[in-house]
Amino acid sequence: MSQAVNKQIRLASRPTGWVAANNFSVTEEAIPKPADGQVLVRNIFMSVDPYMRGRMNDVKSYIPPFQVGAVLQAGVVSQVVESKYDGLKEGDLVTGMLGWENYSVTDGRLVRQVRSGPAPLSYHLGILGMPGMTAYVGLTKIAEAKKGDNVFVTAASGAVGSVVGQLARIHGCRVAGSAGSDEKVSLLKSDFGYNAGFNYKTSKSLTESVQEACPKGVDVLFENVGGDIFEAALWNMRDYGRVALCGMISNYNMEDPQPGPRGMMLIIGRRLTIRGFIVSDHPKWCDEYVRKAIGWLKEGRLTYRETIAEGIENAPQAFIDMLKGKNTGKQIVQLADID
Numbered sequence: 001m002s003q004a005v006n007k008q009i010r011l012a013s014r015p016t017g018w019v020a021a022n023n024f025s026v027t028e029e030a031i032p033k034p035a036d037g038q039v040l041v042r043n044i045f046m047s048v049d050p051y052m053r054g055r056m057n058d059v060k061s062y063i064p065p066f067q068v069g070a071v072l073q074a075g076v077v078s079q080v081v082e083s084k085y086d087g088l089k090e091g092d093l094v095t096g097m098l099g100w101e102n103y104s105v106t107d108g109r110l111v112r113q114v115r116s117g118p119a120p121l122s123y124h125l126g127i128l129g130m131p132g133m134t135a136y137v138g139l140t141k142i143a144e145a146k147k148g149d150n151v152f153v154t155a156a157s158g159a160v161g162s163v164v165g166q167l168a169r170i171h172g173c174r175v176a177g178s179a180g181s182d183e184k185v186s187l188l189k190s191d192f193g194y195n196a197g198f199n200y201k202t203s204k205s206l207t208e209s210v211q212e213a214c215p216k217g218v219d220v221l222f223e224n225v226g227g228d229i230f231e232a233a234l235w236n237m238r239d240y241g242r243v244a245l246c247g248m249i250s251n252y253n254m255e256d257p258q259p260g261p262r263g264m265m266l267i268i269g270r271r272l273t274i275r276g277f278i279v280s281d282h283p284k285w286c287d288e289y290v291r292k293a294i295g296w297l298k299e300g301r302l303t304y305r306e307t308i309a310e311g312i313e314n315a316p317q318a319f320i321d322m323l324k325g326k327n328t329g330k331q332i333v334q335l336a337d338i339d
């Protein structure tokens with residue numbers, strides 16, 4: 001999968017409603033040269049993540065919007081091709097926030113070296129990277145889940161949700177989740193540590209489905225979806241319940257913000273705490289989490305799934321597919337093989 005030119009994916013136009021293939025363009029450029037202090041890297045794996053949809057809108061947020069005409073940014077795992085930075089040499093493997101492209105030039109200080117070890121390299125974009133950290137920070141630091149808690153997770157079979165279930169079990173919780181197909185619900189129970197789960201697409205009453213999955217109620221809600229399922233989970237919260245508000249993917253492709261959820265009075269009556277968080281605000285937990293996660297992976301207490309698309313030109317479709325739920329576990333795009 002070695003390329004002679006640098007193929008890149010740019011934002012061609014801002015989506016209104018659902019993002020589509022024509023919001024992206026493919027361009028080709030000569031492979032860039034690094035200047036002093038920089039490295040040229042060949043990107044091996046690239047991450048597509050839900051937050052990227054928000055960056056396609058021209059709105060002020062915790063991270064600047066993508067610019068129309070510019071190469072999109074993504075978390076990548078890459079191999080150094082040429083180094084003019086003292087800290088890295090040809091062949092080194094690194095991770096960082098670079099482009100939707102085959103080759104990137106970057107300041108050597110902006111990437112972090114990774115080693116190929118027992119875990120696949122792509123895990124640095126998933127369970128050992130941002131999504132895994134999100135699961136850990138949200139569950140243990142934001143919601144402060146503790147032994148005996150009843151945890152409910154939405155988008156439970158995805159990159160973040162599949163880790164939350166397993167971490168909840170490791171921390172002595174009972175955990176249930178919702179996902180968008182019967183196959184995914186089976187995986188929740190067989191692979192991702194969940195005690196119970198249901199398919200929200202075929203549920204007749206989301207409130208009753210949460211109740212059946214969490215018969216004692218919900219102490220900790222790890223919310224990834226928003227909308228109706230968030231409302232259904234709120235109705236099932238126990239007194240002094242905590243909500244880690246991680247994402248609202250059901251809203252990301254809507255032209256207008258969704259009203260609700262209803263039942264906000266519950267927050268008072270049941271003395272709930274609802275706390276939104278952004279994982280990048282919590283770097284201090286990174287080393288602790290990665291050290292623990294590597295240990296749990298080695299012991300077989302953590303497992304991970306990936307859905308891998310191939311080739312930079314297929315990155316836009318992989319991104320759209322992930323937003324539509326075609327992924328199980330982490331959606332990755334493989335751009336090249338390691339030399």
Ligand SMILES: NC(=O)c1ccc[n+]([C@@H]2O[C@H](COP(=O)([O-])OP(=O)(O)OC[C@H]3O[C@@H](n4cnc5c(N)ncnc54)[C@H](OP(=O)(O)O)[C@@H]3O)[C@@H](O)[C@H]2O)c1
Pocket residue numbers: 049050051130131134155156157158159160161178179180181184224225245246247248249250251277278279280322323324325326327328329330331
């Ligand atoms: N706060 C933070 O710092 C932070 C960091 C990372 C991620 N997040 C958030 O965490 C959530 C999960 O992210 P991820 O990277 O792990 O993605 P993911 O779960 O791997 O992929 C997205 C999943 O969302 C589900 N989904 C899409 N539309 C939905 C809808 N209308 N209703 C219900 N489910 C829907 C789909 O699964 P189904 O088949 O089950 O529908 C899809 O597979 C997102 O909301 C994301 O924005 C937040």
